[in-house]
Amino acid sequence: MLTSLNKPSEAPEQSHPFHIAFCVDDHYCRSMGATITSIIDNNPGIAFTFHVFAFSIxxxxxxxxxxxxxxxxxxxxxxxxxxxxxxxxxxxxxxSYYSPTIFTRLLIPSTLRGITDKVLYLDADILCVGSLAELLPMDFGDSAAIVVPDADETTRRRCAALKLSSQRYFNSGVMYMNVEEWESQEITEKTIHAILQNGKDYRFPDQDALNVVLEGKIQYIDRKWNFLYDLIHDLEKDNRQMRNIGEVVFIHFAGAVKPWNNWCLHGSRDLFAKYHAMSPWADMALDAAPRNYKEMRMFSRFLMKRGKVLDSFKWYMKYLSAR
Structure with a gap:
């Protein structure tokens, strides 16, 4: 059972709109639409400005x-x-080893400099289920960003691999950027150089580089601001309802299975469908069937967990032919 922060919360007085940025391609615009409507629905009274960064739309x-x-x-x-x-x-x-898309969000601060002094970057596989009132007035001090810790096991592995002395590692799907400090500390330039120099040793090139460059220059906040929900964890056990995750603000479906995959038969579909229906992309259907060989293989495993042996075999054969 999902517990969220759907409690009345008084919006802080605003002298300027609150800026939120996404970096997407056409494939992710539908999910971004649900993210945006979930933010608006849970935050009445807050004036928002939404930005999309892309190579083409x-x-x-x-x-x-x-x-x-x-x-x-x-x-x-x-x-x-x-x-x-x-x-x-x-x-x-x-x-030449990297797609320019991994550098996109690094361009947000320089683009918005002079427009806003702070901007919240979000991945497009996130849903908001609570109030942002507590986030808006946070004091950056001289920090270049406010971030959220990654999962404990990921943190342990990446800190060891990257030799991070702080023993802290953040998930870059949610980053509250201090535009002036980010620019004055040349975070974008340093991160690009880190990727180009060491990216072949990084598990997550842009995220790892950001963690290296931003170490000691950031503030960490509670995981409720970027709660990582792995749907595969549930579906491997044939748990089709959302777990009780306590009071969170952002649910980040960061795994390979997404709540718009209708074929996953997980309760998160209902949460996504609620906000999807409120968005301008509402007429676009959820994904009825797996679209690539990786999804086919996962679906075959999920069907086996549900005791649907014949269906599982059929999808495994589709996986083999598509691989």
Missing amino acids: SDDNRQRFSQISSKYNVATHIHIIDPAIFQPFAHISQF
Whole structure:
């Protein structure tokens, strides 16, 4: 049973809108729409400005995104990134190993400098189920960002691999960025260089690099601001309802299975469907069946857990043929 922070919470007085940024491609616009509507629904009285950073956005998704403004009286902006911005790094041989998309969110502070002094970056596989009132007035001090610890086991492994003396490691799916400090401390440039110099040794290139560069320059806050919910953990045990996760604000479905995968038959679908139905992407159906060989293999395992041996075998054969 899911417990969330759906309690009345008085919105803080705002002299400026609260800025939230996403970095997506067309495939993730649908899920981003649910993220945005979940934030709006749980935070009446807060003035938001939503930003999308992308290399390209289809006309259809542009139109849908703009509908959020008229429907919910919030501001929306699309920032199309010119790949030429990375030209200064092209001479570094390692640059060709990486898709420019992993650098996208590093461009948020420089783009929004002069527009806002702080911006919340969110992955598009997150749903908001509580109030942001406590987050808005947080004092950064001289920290470049406010972040949330990753899972204990991930933290242990990555701290050892990266030799982090702080023994702390954050998940970069939620980052509250201090624009001026981020820029003055040259976090973007240092992170790009860290990826290019050491990325082949990183398990998560951009996240690992951010942890190395930002060590000692960040504040950590409670995991309720980025609660990592692994659906595979439930489905491997054939638990189809959401676990009691206590009072959280952001649920981050960071694993390989997402709540918009209708085929997973997990209760998180209902939570996603609630906010999806409120978004301009509401007419787009959830994923009815696995779309790639990795999803096919997972679905075969889940079906076996449910005792559906024949169906499991059929999907395993599809996995083998698609691999």
